[in-house]
Amino acid sequence: MKIGMVCYPTYGGSGVVATELGRLLAKRGHEIHFISTEIPFRLVHEADDNIIFHSVERFSYPLLGSELYTLSLASKIVQIANEQGLEVVHAHYAIPHAVSAWLAKQAAGGVRPKVVTTLHGTDITLVGRAPSYYPVVRFALDQSDAVTAVSEWLAEETRREFYPGRAIDVIPNFVDSTRFRPSLTPCKRSRFAPNGEKILLHISNFRPVKRVEDVVRVFARVQARMPATLLLIGDGPDYDRTVQLSHELGVSQHVHWLGKQEQVQFYFSCADLFLLPSESESFGLAAIEAMSSEIPVIASRAGGIPEVVKQGETGFLSPVGDVEDMAANALRILGTNGLGHQMGEAARRDVVARYQPESIVPMYEAVYERVLAQD
Numbered sequence: 248m249k250i251g252m253v254c255y256p257t258y259g260g261s262g263v264v265a266t267e268l269g270r271l272l273a274k275r276g277h278e279i280h281f282i283s284t285e286i287p288f289r290l291v292h293e294a295d296d297n298i299i300f301h302s303v304e305r306f307s308y309p310l311l312g313s314e315l316y317t318l319s320l321a322s323k324i325v326q327i328a329n330e331q332g333l334e335v336v337h338a339h340y341a342i343p344h345a346v347s348a349w350l351a352k353q354a355a356g357g358v359r360p361k362v363v364t365t366l367h368g369t370d371i372t373l374v375g376r377a378p379s380y381y382p383v384v385r386f387a388l389d390q391s392d393a394v395t396a397v398s399e400w401l402a403e404e405t406r407r408e409f410y411p412g413r414a415i416d417v418i419p420n421f422v423d424s425t426r427f428r429p430s431l432t433p434c435k436r437s438r439f440a441p442n443g444e445k446i447l448l449h450i451s452n453f454r455p456v457k458r459v460e461d462v463v464r465v466f467a468r469v470q471a472r473m474p475a476t477l478l479l480i481g482d483g484p485d486y487d488r489t490v491q492l493s494h495e496l497g498v499s500q501h502v503h504w505l506g507k508q509e510q511v512q513f514y515f516s517c518a519d520l521f522l523l524p525s526e527s528e529s530f531g532l533a534a535i536e537a538m539s540s541e542i543p544v545i546a547s548r549a550g551g552i553p554e555v556v557k558q559g560e561t562g563f564l565s566p567v568g569d570v571e572d573m574a575a576n577a578l579r580i581l582g583t584n585g586l587g588h589q590m591g592e593a594a595r596r597d598v599v600a601r602y603q604p605e606s607i608v609p610m611y612e613a614v615y616e617r618v619l620a621q622d
């Protein structure tokens with residue numbers, strides 16, 4: 248099939264899922280046309296003849312105020328659909344990708360491509376609910392030939408907030424367990440834990456929904472009880488506040504601020520515990536990357552996370568904001584001989600059983616085939 252893959256090129260989870268899905272579809276013989284403002288970061292080193300990247304031209308004019316990305320994206324999709332004969336346009340993250348895809352479908356000449364929209368979380372739980380976008384997002388979901396969501400929770404949230412009774416395919420995220428695995432080299436444990444400290448890890452885009460300050464609060468409680476180091480990977484609006492909090496709590500000398508990293512698997516393979524205390528999280532892609540690396544997860548009981556992390560088996564879940572409970576669970580794992588290893592092994596087994604590309608990618612192919620068979 249000839250598939251247009253529309254996504255954000257940045258470090259967010261939706262862009263990562265779209266990129267990895269496109270890469271694997273290309274290896275399965277599909278022709279994948281990525282359409283984005285810049286080449287998705289995980290594609291940069293890819294060399295596959297079945298993958299073609301098309302850059303959305305940015306155009307602004309003083310009268311317009313800001314550039315009209317929704318329109319320039321729609322125009323690019325029309326151009327590629329007409330030139331390449333796209334059969335499906337797969338829009339990742341509803342805003343504005345599902346709208347641009349629908350517009351392009353109306354404007355395309357010849358055989359109009361089908362539109363598949365994949366919901367990733369904040370497009371429904373946060374951005375899409377804004378009165379500025381709600382009516383149009385709802386319309387775009389209605390007009391999509393298929394809508395998928397990365398968790399049962401997100402599918403239910405979408406039906407509750409946008410579309411009672413709407414058929415939504417639940418297709419979980421996936422992780423390459425050959426890439427994310429334990430004891431990778433160059434694991435830099437000696438650099439981060441020269442005295443045998445326990446290593447705690449968090450990765451995110453440091454948006455308020457991630458509650459990165461709670462990561463620091465949990466770490467401070469752990470570090471007060473045992474030698475520990477915190478690795479923080481990512482950047483975003485809450486970065487400065489998080490640095491300030493680490494100084495206020497007197498733990499800044501035990502925190503490594505690593506910024507945005509592409510090869511995050513090497514840091515997972517060093518860590519003993521992964522922290523994900525989000526306010527809301529439709530799936531938590533980083534959680535299965537941690538689990539695949541045999542790291543147990545300490546997370547909030549939010550959104551789709553309980554579908555991913557099995558309480559007491561592959562990690563522990565606490566109410567959002569309950570840093571005392573999260574710290575107690577972290578200390579339990581780190582302070583009980585063999586428990587972290589036991590939960591880590593269970594976590595990897597669970598990821599291998601439930602979240603492998605070999606089983607997930609065909610689920611997307613089945614959706615493509617279904618919509619192509621529809622009138």
Ligand code: GMT
Nearest residue numbers: 259260261367368369528529530531532
């Ligand atoms: O905020 C992020 O984590 C980025 C965001 C995105 O839209 O790129 O991630 C969302 O999509 C990921 C991939 O499906 C999910 O694993 C994340 O849980 C989801 N984020 C939220 O729901 C907050």
